[in-house]
Structures are given as structure tokens and as C-alpha cells.
Amino acid sequence: MTIHPKFTPELLLSAPRRSAGIPNASGSLIAFTESTYSFESHSTAKELRVLDVETGKSVFITNAFQGVPQWLGDQDKLIWLKGAENGNTSFVTGDAYGKSRPYTAGTVPGPVSDLKLTKIASDKFGIVVSGKSNQDGSLHNPTEAKKPLSSGKLYTSLFVRHWDKYIQPQKNALWYGTLQLQPSIHGRSTDYYCLSELKNLFRLLDLKNVESPIPPFGGTDHFDICPRGIVFITKDPALNPALHTKCVLYYCALPSWTEAVPLELKTVKINELNGALASPVLSSVDNMLALLAMREDGYESDKNRLIIIPNLFDGGYEPVEVFATKDGIGAWRLSPGSLTWAPDDSSLFIQAEDVGQGSLFQLPITPAVGSSSVADLVKLAHRGSITSVVPVGNNLYLTSSNLVEPSYYTILELSPYRVLSEHYASSSSIGLSHRQIDEIWWRGAHDHPVHAWVVKPSHFNPNEKYPLCYLVHGGPQGAWNNQWSTRWNPAIFAEQGYVVIAPNPTGSTGYGQPFTDAIQNSWGGRPYEDLVRGFEYIERNLEYVDTTRAVALGASYGGYMMNWMQGHELGRKFKALVTHDGIFSTRFALATEELYFPIHDLGGVYWNVPQNWDRWDPSRFLDKWSTPQLIIHSALDYRLSIAEGLAAFNALQMRGVESAFLTFPDENHWVLKPENSLVWHRTVLNWVNKFVGLEPVWVDEEGGDEVRN
Template identity: 60%
Template structure:
């Protein structure tokens, strides 16, 4: 699919098709994916399941049913199964042929909403599957359409959470359900293959007798929280004996699937490692289900601790190997992997990690894994950000990789680990950026010395019509987290290229606390929210002033969300704030005390080194509201009503101060958005409001209030 556009505007960013990862069939000839897009002309969204031919790059539509999702391959042929949400809340399993798009049928329907479909071949014609869904207290699948309506709106809580992310906590909990898709022969005598039918659903957590365990882990858990094989299911869940609002500790559970029709409570195996008491993620099974690999953190209550790779060669004896273990407990590898999977032959692991502003893929042999050192890792990618990886075909060592970059929203490529430098691009949604009017030549990177003379990395994104010798205003973008990073990665919420195309040189620093530069650098923000990171940003601005002649720092603006929003409020009350013509805070912290109204309390407890009654000096020291007497710079505040991580009172308080001090300011809110702005129409208003605000103070033209439909991309199938 080609995308053509003259200029990269917010409309183009938000209207461009968004593709999922590509999942290849067993033969490696086709790959299935989902694609969504939004039209500002018709104010409507399209949702598609599509298949691409690997060799030709031709794409075909399988279905554009708005309720269709989670396509998966069925065995070694070209049949697919996907989920379809029905108006009554039920979910149907639809089976179709990838090469005969009209040949589909319903294999069965389950009585409620489910998602996160995974499948595994038990034997020819018999497919095991697992899905996630909300469970009633008796373990049955919850359907909100069938729920009895209460005569009161009151909710009574006796423990945390009260609310999480953007919703109040209900009695129903996430659970994993399993079942069988079985193919019945058309003729018993001739053994002709017939249609698949769904056996029904069994609540894995309920039948395993795991009281209080919830998986996938809310609010963002999904397919990455469990895995399935012909002989087992593995999943993670928070420790049910600890308060989830103040603890991150998890356990890993191994459920042998002897028959896929029944299970004994005694069958479940709980895997937990002494010394690694924190969060777990990315549990995966070897192809036969006999081994587990997963990621685990050392510290309970620290969501950004370093992930350690765990290998469990035999779940029955509980032998869990921490890869790269060291005597001092720090681990020999400085980076924190984000996802792992087994290679096609189960002889190595594929490891994804952030590294110096990129999402890198490594391969790690499992031979002599107890003695492995980081130099055993083989780097397979050099640029962009890897989102997902699959064997390119059954039994093949080659890999189909889904990735993105700062100028391309979706790239699928094939590499052979034996010679990873030879990359075969299967499909580039943005055609290397040219479909958006962008180019990799716009992207550069710099290093400067920050706090304590530590090297700090930053991306530089220039306008596509950049002319050497001219000067451009600066847009200084500060990331959230704070344990996060700006990477060579596409984003539809904070996309540096959108700002660059307005005429800015965009610089995105990764100061103390950023991920991908070693765990000590990430940990360096603990107890230092307005300390080392602020000093890094000051020194970064000074570096830009002194070394980048094409940047006009007298026409600079700064913007940030979440922790980046905190930093905008902190900058506003400190000398760096006088360097900027305007500031933008999105869902940021105004008062540290108000973080007690947040949901995940382990976050401030860790970063501020204790609760407010034990460490009041830390909570007070880094409180932006203490410095409001020095606020002077024009400031746009954005805060959403469904943001329960940082409540809307934070934004209102900041705006009230600005208004009472007579500082040019504005307040934008969305009653139906959470910490993010996800509705395309709302996001377009967000972009236009933000761009018009900063453009006003840097002398750049205003953005039209009407969508620029002439600049929208056109599609050519």
C-alpha cells in the first residue's frame, strides 16, 4: 500500500493508516496484520484485517468488519481465525481462508467480550486457544450487557485500588480462558477436513485455584502477559497477597495442558525467584512447552528497575536461571530488555531492548547459559525501533521484524541472523518517510555533558526544507516517565516531525532517568526529580546555544507531558524558564502532595524515597508549586478529566496560578480522555491548539482551525 502526501501535517499524522505487527504463515509466503485509519472528511474510522504477500508486497483485504480483531493462523494451511465483537457483548470466532476472502464462517460464539487471542496446534485439526476477558467472582465470563443494573451509583472500597488509569475498579477481574478449535471431518470414511468449531471456554485461573490472581495485569496487560504451547500455558500475575497500588511483585504460573479439557488444582506450578522480588513480564514457552523464559525485576515497588532474563529449563523442578547473574546482584548486562521470545529451534532467545535511543534486537544462545556473559549477545538490528519479531516461516532461522522510525510509521523486514546486515524490506508503510514528505536526512543526534559531566544523548529533527545557513526556532521536547526515552521510533501522540514541519528544529534530550543508557543512569533520577535532570536540560540548552548555529535559541519553546509536564512546571519557576518564549504542560504535576491522589502509589513512594510522613522533605524539595512566585513565561496547560494518574486538579491549579499572576495562559481539557489524547478529532484539536500556541510566540504562521483535507494522504492499493 502506497501513501502519498505533500506535507506532514497533524491531519496526515492522524489520518495515516496504522498497521499492527505482521505475523507470517507457516510457509512464510503470507503475513496477516490489522490496519486502522481515520478520515477527517467523513469523521469515521476504518478497521481492517489484511494479508500481504511476502515476495510481491501485494496486500489483500480479508475483512473490514469494525468488530474484527486478533487474526491468527490456523496450523500449516492458509486458514485464519479472528475474533468478532457482537452488539450484545458476545464474541464470535470467525474462520476464513486467506486466499478466498469470501469463504468465512462462524466457528462458535462465547457469551462475553474476549480479546488477546493466541492459538497453538495440538495435533492436525485440533487447535488450542487462549483469550483474556473479565471474569465474574464465580469465574464465569463477564458480559457487561447482561449485568444487573444497580439502583445506586455508590461504590464502597476497603482497599486500594479505588480507580486505575481511567476507570474505577470493579469486582470483575482479568482472567485467561482457554478452549479448543476442533475440525470435524466432512466424511468419516474419506476423512475430508470440515469446519472448525469452538469447544467452549474454561477459566484457567479459576480452575487452577489461584485466589486473587489477575492476569493479564491491568491496566495495559495483554498477549505479552501469557503464552501457550501444545502442552502448557504460562502467565504472570501480581502477588495476590500484596496491595497492587503499593507493590509490583509478581509470580509466574506454569499450567500443564495434559488434555486441554480438564485440569487439577495440583497441576499448577508457581515460579518465583529468590532475590528477584519485583515485576515480571514477557513470559514465553519453548515450542513444545517444556521450557520458560521471562523477564523479572529485582526490586518490589520500582516499575523501572532493570529487567533480568530468566530461563527455566524444567518448570517441574523449579530451576530458574538468572542470565548474566553477578555476585553483587547488579547483573553483568547494564541494559534492561523489554521483551523476549524463543528462536525457531529453541536453541537461542531473541531479546529486545532499548539502547542509545533505539529499539534493538539481540540473539542469545542458550548453550552454556549459566556461564553466559553479555558478549554472547549478537546484535541483529542497528537502526529504528523493533516492535515485534517472528520466525519468517516454520522451521526457518530467518526473522520477520516489525519496526518503525522517526520518519516511518511501519516497516516489515526479513533478516537472517547469520548475516543480519543483509535486510530484505518486505513493506514500508511510509516508504522510508517519503510518503509523509519526510526523510532520514532530517534526523541527527548530538551528545553533550550534563550533570556531573555525564554524557547525555539527544535526537535532532530538522524541517524537511531545512536550508544550511538559516536559523530556526527551537522546540525543546521533554519526555515523560520519567524513566522513559525519546527513541528512533514513530509516535502519533508526540511526533517530533510534526513540530519540525512547522519550521522548528526539534531537540529531544534523554536526561538523567532515561532508559536505554544503562540502569545506573535510569536510577539516577531517584530523589532527584528537579535536580540532575533539570541540570542536564540547562546544559543541553547551553550546548545548543554554543554549538548549533542553525538554531535560534532566542525563539525557543519547551513542551512536555506527564513527567515532561512536571518539568515544564519546574522550569517555569527556575532560571531556564526565562530562556523560552512559551511553555506547554500536558497532564503534568503541579504539586507533589497531589500525587497522593494518584492510583499507583508505588511510583512516588519509590522516586521520592518514601511516603510523605517519613520523607516530607523530599516531597517538598521537588514541588513545583513552591516556586510559583517566579512564574513569568506564557504557558498552555492541558489536562484531561479521565486522567486518574495525575488528576485534573493539577492542571486547574497551575492554570489558576498563571491567571491570577496575569501571565498569558490558556487551559485545554477533554472530558473523555485519560492521560493521553486518543480520539482522532480530539488529537487534531490538541495538535492545532499546541502548534498555534507556540507558533504565536516564535513568529511562525498559525495553523488553520479547519482540517487541511487537501494535505490528507491518498491510498493506492
């Protein structure tokens, strides 16, 4: 029998992390990147590798790369980006077998990313990347920027800062050019490509005050290209991005990817859909456009509507909303997350959250796309959560994960439908199994069914009792899905000896838009009642759970809920609480950067509806705070200011409640650096373990950086 090591924070954080798999044109090879952190050398090793689908073996290509590589058409050649001297970026090509030495096709004078390419001739590719643009239209290179004598910054409008950075004058822009096969030398053909000069598309179009990809998380999902041109989305330049989510979809034909011909920018009008846009994708054959659009401005978790535009580059287009209904709700209960065209334009593959899973659906596309109905959708069976879909011929190449498997590539044959093969990351043997995973349901607020994941220890014995670890997710419009995570991984807590319950209460995604929307102006209402009823259900029905030894933890909105519970009856049910980046007072939310979020969820601006903001303010109930609580808040968290965490800790200390405060000066709303993440895990686990009688995970005999007064 194989004995696996206990699944520890060190094992979680040092396990290899794989990118999405990218198959070549024939589907015989899959390119991917992998990074591994070593706590011995305190360094990260990165590799670009190519997997042979038939043998299951992979070969090393390079460790000098940035981002995700791309295949050069139907050749077994790759192109990738590489950081060069003085902040420049090189475009490097190499064969997929690691036999020949890679070479540089060209270098640009600054950092770029989000590489996409499209074949425009037998010997030429169109290429697009994103990069910061200076105000004069040149590519911004931080290493060459002149350092000002003063650090002062004057702002006269929002944003002042976003996510974890103060707003700078440089903006994201799209840069395009070509990759051309070199002509023969001395009568002998070559297989070397050369990169042309990259042009700032936004500068040529005289586009001002726009950014694409949209910060802070936009990437290749905010633009797409085909031989005929480019489409991209931006925030509406007429509106303040801190107060609005409304986006604009632009497209530009590129009759020549090389010559300096006048370019014409066009805007796509989508009536009655005035919210965020996402996932614009162009089909391979007819260059049809599909994208996702929200109806409501100022609501980032509104339902995504599927839009198809058949004749975008031919003029006279008419956007079609698939599954539209007269009442505007839409016939499909789910909200799509991303889109992928079939190679022959015959169907769309749609990813969507669905009852705790990241599922995949296929929608046949006919000339009368407006006649498509929900009945036409085919759900492709697959466990876990799919993060990437790449069609090759009749097969689908999927990248997925689940609660016990960090990464695996699946090849599906569509007709007949069957799984051809699965390739797991080397970190899959970490002592976890699907036997640890279960699901439960209970009746929550308004008698609505509430779903939760149950994660048990690998050494689980149904005749024993285990302390409860109650996890509340962030968002609040989010969900615990059957998906791997290196930040909040339920299995880490389960392996300590807890039964982990991860509920999806009111506001969660993947259970229909009305359930998501129902949290509006009810932050401490319906979700709290769902959690109370869930705790009662666990007490009555799960005999192997010891609810007298219970702890609760949450981040972001989950952190808000910890503070809310602390002032209410449910908070007395727990031996200890953990709040990571949570709201202490709803009035503090005025210090956030994306102000549209609290304005929407609390029903308006504070001075118009102060009763809404005050009603759900955790700080109103400080007189009841008495449960031991760990507060975590980092300095670069501009979504929720560190003052929120300090205020909560100060209140606990003043009340004489056992408490601790953990902060990282170099982290944002998340803790991402491996060494910091290890401290985070050790601190959190040691905190909750000591209140339920479990052993500490780590003892710092030297005292570490703990500050005692």
C-alpha cells in the same frame, strides 16, 4: 520530482496505522491489520489484510474483526475474533487469500481478547483468551449486567481507580478450550473447525484476588501456552497492587485441553527477584520458559533480568539468571524489554532500548544456560525501533518504525546475515526523510554524557536560523527513541519550521541502569541540570538554531519539568511553555493510583520524608512563574488528577501570566480519539507558533468550543 503534502496533524492522524506483521508457517504471507481515520466522514475504517511477501501486494480479508489474527498452524488459514450481537464474541476462520467466505467456529457469551493458540494434535488446537470474570466465575458481559439503582461505590482498600477507570468487582481471567477439525460428513472430509466451550482457568484452580493479564496494559505478554500447559503472571495477591509491583509466576499443566480433569497450580520461585515480571515465553521444542524479572518491589523501571527455566513442566526445575553477577548488578548494562524463542530453541531474540534505538540481540542457548556471557550476545543491525519479532526457519520477520517512517516489515536472513526484503506502510510517503534526523551529545550533571535527537524541517537550510522546540519526555524513566508516534511526534513540530531537540536526560532508559536510577529523589535536580546544559550547548554549537525564539513542551514527567522550569532560571529562556498532564505539586501525587511510583522516586512516604517531596515541589516557586503557558489536562486522567492542571492554570491566571487551559472530559493521561487529537495538535501548535512568529496551523472562524469569560 514528487511533491509531497506538508506533514500536518491531519496527515499524521489520518495516515494508516498498521499492526505488527504475523507471518505464516512458510513465511510467504504476512497477516496484519490496518486502521485509517477519515476527517471527512469522521469514522475509522479497519481492515484485516494479508501481504504476499514475493509480490509485495496485499489482499483484503475482512473489516469485521477485533485484535490481532492468528494462523492455524501450517495451513494458510486465519482465525480472528469478531464482536457479535449482545456483547458476545465470535471466533471466525477464513483462508488467507480472501477467496472463500469466512465462517464462525464458535461464539462465547461476552467480550474476550488476547487470542493465542497452540497445536496439540493434527486436527486440534489449544486456545486461550482473556476476558473479565464475574464473581461466580462466569464470563462478564456488560450488555447483560443489571444496572444498579445507585451509582455509589464504597471502597475499603486501594485501588479505588486505576489509569482511567474505577475498580470494579470483575477481574481479568484466562479462558481455555480447543479448536477441533470437524469429522467427515457423508464420507467427505471437511476443513471446518469448531470451538469447544471455554473454561475459566482461574475458577478451576480456585485462584482468587488475581488478574492476568495485569491491568491496565497487560495482554499476550503476560501469559504463554504450549501443548503441555500454560504459564501466566499476576500481581502478588498477598500485597496491595497500588503499593507494590511484585508479581507471581504460575504454571499449570494441561494433560487434557478438553476433559474435566483436576488441575494443579504451581508457583515458580525466583530467589531475590521480588519486583515486576514480564514476557513469559515457552520454547517450541522443549517448552523451556524464559521471562524477565525485576529485583526491586515498588520500582516499575528497575532493570529486567533474563531468567531461563529449562525443565518447567518436568519438575525439579532450577531458574537460571543469565548474566548474573555476585554484586547483583548483572553483567549486561541494558534492560531487556521482550523475548522471543528461535523455532528450534537454539537461541533467544531479545529486544532492548539501546542509546535511543529499539535494538535486537540474539543469544545462543546451550545446555549450560548459566554459563552464557554478554560476549555471546549478537546485536542484529537495524535502524529505528523494533516492536515485533517473529522467527520463521532461518529468517526473522520484524515490525519496526523510526522518526520518519510509521511502519515497515523487514525480513532478515540470519545465516548469512542479510536483509531479504522490506515492506513499508502506504503512509511512508509523507514528505519526511532520514536527512532530517541528527544526534548530538553534551556533558550534563556530574559530567555525564547526555544524548538528544535533532529533527529538522524537511525544507531545512543550514544557512538559515530556526526557532527551537525543546521536548521533554515523560516517565521520567522513559526516552525519546528513534520511533514513530501519533501523540508526540517531533516531525509535526519540525514541519512548522522548528528545529526540534528531544533530549534524554538523567532518568532516561536505554543508557544503562545507573543513569535511569539516578533520578531517584532528584526530579528537579540532575535532569534539570542536564536540560540547562543542553540549552547552553545548543546556544554555543548549533548556529542554525535561534534560541531567542525557543519554546518548551512536555507531558507527564515532562509536564512536571515544564512547571519546574517555570519557577527557575531556564523557564525565562523560553517564549512559551506547554504542560500536558503535569504535576503542579508533589503533594498532589498522593492522589495518584499507583502510589508505589512517587514513594520510590521520592525516597519514601510523605510523612516519613516530607523534605524530599517538598524539595521538588514546583508550586513552591509560584512567585517566579511568568512565562506564557498552555495547560492541558483531561478528566479521565487518574494517574495525575485534573486538579493538578487546574491548580497550575489558576495560579497563572491569578498572577496575570498569559495562559490557556485545554481539557477533554472523555480522555485519560493520553489524548487518543482522532478528533480530540486534532484539536490538541491545533491548540498546541497555534499556542507556541504565535510566540515565535510562525503562522497558525488553523483558524476557527466560528469560535469552536472556546469559552471566553
